[in-house]
Amino acid sequence: MTLDELVVPDTAASAAALEVARAYHSAALFNHSLRAYVWAAAHGMERGIRFDPELLYVAALFHDIGLAPEFDSHTVAFEEAGGHVARVFAAGAGWPAERRVRLAQVIVRHMWPDVDVSTDPEGHLLARSTTTEITGRHADDFAPAFRAEVLERYPRLDLTSGFLACFEAQAERKPDSSAAGAVRTGLSARMAANPLDELH
Numbered sequence: 001m002t003l004d005e006l007v008v009p010d011t012a013a014s015a016a017a018l019e020v021a022r023a024y025h026s027a028a029l030f031n032h033s034l035r036a037y038v039w040a041a042a043h044g045m046e047r048g049i050r051f052d053p054e055l056l057y058v059a060a061l062f063h064d065i066g067l068a069p070e071f072d073s074h075t076v077a078f079e080e081a082g083g084h085v086a087r088v089f090a091a092g093a094g095w096p097a098e099r100r101v102r103l104a105q106v107i108v109r110h111m112w113p114d115v116d117v118s119t120d121p122e123g124h125l126l127a128r129s130t131t132t133e134i135t136g137r138h139a140d141d142f143a144p145a146f147r148a149e150v151l152e153r154y155p156r157l158d159l160t161s162g163f164l165a166c167f168e169a170q171a172e173r174k175p176d177s178s179a180a181g182a183v184r185t186g187l188s189a190r191m192a193a194n195p196l197d198e199l200h
Contacts, residue, residue, distance in 0.1 A: 003149055006041055009054040013093040020089065021061040024068040028157040032133055035154050036060040039129035043141060044121065051121045055099070059106040059126055062086040067166045077177040078170055083107040111178040134163065134187075136194035151196065160191050 008014075021033055037060035044051045065071050066081030073081035083104030090100040102122075109115045109123035110130050117124035131137045139147065167187060171180035 001042055001046060001143070001146055003038065003146075003153060006038060007045065007053045008037075008041075009057050011054050013090070013095070014054055014057050016093060017058040017061045017089065021065070024065060024070055026162060028159040028162050029064055029067065031154040031157060032159050032163070033061050033064060035150060036063065036126065036129045036133055038150050038154070039132050039142070040122075040125035042146070043128060043138075044125050046141075049117060049121050049125065051125055055103060055106065056122045056125060058086065058090070059103055059110075059122060060129070062089065062103075063107050063110050063126060063130065067170070074173060077111070077174060078166075078179060079108050079111045133159075133196070134194070135190040136196050139195050147196070156197060160194070160197055164188055164191055 022030055025033060037057050040056055040060060041051075041053065043049070044056075062082055062085060063079070064082065065085050066073060066078035066083075071081055071085050072078065076084075086107055087100045087104045090103050095103070105120065106123045106126055109120060110126045112123075112127055115123040115127045128138060132139050132141075142150075164187065167179045167183055170177055171183040174180060
C-alpha cells in the first residue's frame with residue numbers, strides 16, 4: 001500500500017475539521033493526528049475492516065484537541081473534552097445527533113486499552129493507531145517502505161517531547177485521568193523506545 005492508495009474522505013466536514021485542527025494544534029500534534037488517521041485507515045483497509053472514512057478522519061483530527069490550551073478542561077479528561085468539542089463541531093457541520101454521539105465515543109475510546117472491532121470499528125482503529133503513534137506498538141504491521149513514506153510526508157517533529165509534556169501536565173492537574181495513568185505506568189520509557197522515532 002502507498003499513501004496515494006489510502007481512502008481520504010473528500011467532504012465539507014472533513015475539510016473543515018482539517019482547518020480547525022491546523023489552527024489549534026502544534027505542528028507536531030497536527031502531523032500526529034494525520035498519521036493517526038493514516039495508520040488506522042491503512043490497517044482497516046489491509047485487514048478488510050469496514051469503517052466510515054469520514055467519521056474516522058474527523059475523529060483522528062480531533063482526538064487530541066482537548067490538549068490544546070483553548071480547549072483544555074480542568075474538570076474532565078482531555079479525551080472527554082475533545083469529544084465535547086467534536087460534538088459541537090459536528091453539530092455545526094450538520095451531522096445528525098446519533099452521528100455526533102458516535103464521533104465523541106470514538107474520541108473518548110481512543111484512550112481505552114481495547115475497543116471491540118465488531119461493535120466500534122472506528123474506535124478500534126483509532127485506539128490502535130494512536131498506540132502505534134505514541135509507543136510504536138504494531139508499527140511492524142506496516143511495510144518499511146510505507147512507514148518511511150508516511151514519516152516523510154508527515155514528519156514527527158518534536159512530538160515525543162511535546163506530547164509527554166502535555167500528558168505530564170494533565171497528570172498533575174487531573175490525577176485520576178487516563179493521561180495520569182499512562183504517566184504512572186511508564187509512558188516516558190515506552191515513548192523513548194518508539195521505533196518510529198528511529199526512522200524519523
